[in-house]
Amino acid sequence: MATNIIDWTDSWQDKLDIKAQTESADAISARFCEEVAEGKLPFCSMPYMAELLHDLDGLENYVQGFDHMLLLGIGGSALGARALQKAFFPAQDQPCHKGPWLWIGDNVCAKTLDSYLEKLPLEKTLVAVVSKSGGTIETISQYFLIRKRMQEKLGEKWNNNFLFVTDKENGFLREQANELSIRTLEVPDNLGGRYSILSAVGLLPAMFMKMDYRSLVEGAAEILSPLASPNLTTEALIEHPSYKLACWNAALMEKGYNELIFFSYIPQWACFGQWFAQLWAESLGKEGKGSQPIPAVGATDQHSVNQMFLDGPRNKACMFLTCDSLPDGEEIPQNIPDNFGYIKGKNFGELIHAEGLGTKMALSANSVPLIELKMAADSEESAGRLMGLLMATTIFTGWLIGINPIDQPAVELGKRLAKARLGADGLKEEKADLEAFLCNTRVEQKF
Ligand code: PA5
Numbered sequence: 396m397a398t399n400i401i402d403w404t405d406s407w408q409d410k411l412d413i414k415a416q417t418e419s420a421d422a423i424s425a426r427f428c429e430e431v432a433e434g435k436l437p438f439c440s441m442p443y444m445a446e447l448l449h450d451l452d453g454l455e456n457y458v459q460g461f462d463h464m465l466l467l468g469i470g471g472s473a474l475g476a477r478a479l480q481k482a483f484f485p486a487q488d489q490p491c492h493k494g495p496w497l498w499i500g501d502n503v504c505a506k507t508l509d510s511y512l513e514k515l516p517l518e519k520t521l522v523a524v525v526s527k528s529g530g531t532i533e534t535i536s537q538y539f540l541i542r543k544r545m546q547e548k549l550g551e552k553w554n555n556n557f558l559f560v561t562d563k564e565n566g567f568l569r570e571q572a573n574e575l576s577i578r579t580l581e582v583p584d585n586l587g588g589r590y591s592i593l594s595a596v597g598l599l600p601a602m603f604m605k606m607d608y609r610s611l612v613e614g615a616a617e618i619l620s621p622l623a624s625p626n627l628t629t630e631a632l633i634e635h636p637s638y639k640l641a642c643w644n645a646a647l648m649e650k651g652y653n654e655l656i657f658f659s660y661i662p663q664w665a666c667f668g669q670w671f672a673q674l675w676a677e678s679l680g681k682e683g684k685g686s687q688p689i690p691a692v693g694a695t696d697q698h699s700v701n702q703m704f705l706d707g708p709r710n711k712a713c714m715f716l717t718c719d720s721l722p723d724g725e726e727i728p729q730n731i732p733d734n735f736g737y738i739k740g741k742n743f744g745e746l747i748h749a750e751g752l753g754t755k756m757a758l759s760a761n762s763v764p765l766i767e768l769k770m771a772a773d774s775e776e777s778a779g780r781l782m783g784l785l786m787a788t789t790i791f792t793g794w795l796i797g798i799n800p801i802d803q804p805a806v807e808l809g810k811r812l813a814k815a816r817l818g819a820d821g822l823k824e825e826k827a828d829l830e831a832f833l834c835n836t837r838v839e840q841k842f
Contacts (some may be wrong), residue, residue: 428627429599444580463494469501470588478592483607529566591780611775654686717768722744723744816829
């Protein structure tokens with residue numbers, strides 16, 4: 396297996412108090428062992444994997460028999476699938492693609508849903524409804540609409556075109572699956588959305604797209620298995636790249652670096668930035684702590700947000716993603732004007748590398764502490780290692796800064812208020828708050 400590298404050269408390790416962070420290693424290794432043993436960190440130990448791979452094998456012909464997969468899910472139930480799709484199934488966004496097609500409905504957007512309802516050939520579409528809780532309103536409301544259309548179109552056999560990925564016992568989707576005989580795959584206990592990419596949540600769409608999802612899992616297992624070992628020692632933890640990255644991040648936060656750029660110079664991996672942003676933000680934004688993740692992609696964002704990275708507030712650190720073995724692509728022809736002479740005969744691979752190097756050096760010269768994540772290959776296996784690394788880093792960072800990286804309590808208020816607005820039962824307090832809020836005199840201006 397080819398190995399990815401973290402380059403720490405420009406990380407400012409010597410200017411940060413990393414030592415204070417590593418001092419927690421004893422307590423953290425003990426806690427990690429305990430939580431793995433209690434089944435609280437299945438993203439790391441993956442006890443469900445053998446059964447899942449077996450189930451996916453059994454479903455392969457059925458799933459790949461459809462031309463379209465419409466994945467309904469939101470947050471952690473969608474972002475991993477999109478990252479994998481954009482990185483390893485780019486054909487769908489390229490001219491003359493002839494299928495299969497993966498569509499991801501992760502919003503409440505009438506225009507998008509209407510276009511799915513009008514244009515998808517429903518008989519050739521598998522609807523994958525992905526929700527750990529089985530009750531997320533954005534996902535379930537889409538399900539209700541598509542179900543109605545499917546019933547109208549396919550009659551009694553409509554349920555053959557649905558597959559649920561949800562909790563094994565609880566929630567509305569589980570009840571529906573039992574009642575209506577709908578196929579399911581399980582989201583294991585204690586595996587919250589943003590840590591679930593290596594469960595059926597990510598692997599089902601990956602299998603549909605005929606990706607090498609086993610290599611993805613192997614890559615992640617390679618990086619995570621030393622942590623999942625019941626014999627994890629403090630020394631092993633201290634040396635593990637995820638813990639080092641967590642200590643670096645916690646030390647940065649301590650010094651007021653409250654923004655973290657995820658700059659991908661593997662253009663097709665740009666959506667890993669969105670996936671990481673959710674993982675980092677929902678896990679760590681608590682009690683006034685954390686750092687705001689900022690996904691960016693090279694070279695596009697050199698002409699966009701990079702000015703702010705370079706010369707705005709000096710509160711940003713950066714994780715810079717590169718891969719030396721990107722395809723070379725076409726050579727620039729010789730017969731071009733002299734003022735572009737320096738790119739004559741150069742290929743596209745050289746261009747992206749030069750731009751990446753320039754940006755990395757410029758960030759460094761402008762006092763942005765930076766680590767480079769060098770991917771060995773643009774492959775599923777390297778991506779698996781990256782995802783395993785980042786999930787473990789997130790947990791350790793949360794523990795180092797003293798918050799719970801698994802829950803997301805603050806997002807509940809908005810959900811309750813929206814439900815109150817829609818007239819859900821109960822929610823007396825929210826309804827009263829809403830009324831008061833809506834009675835506020837608005838300060839408005841035309842534009
Ligand atoms: O990471 C998380 O836990 C959340 O973002 C969830 O993925 C999101 O809220 C969707 O939840 P569910 O899978 O229960 O529909």
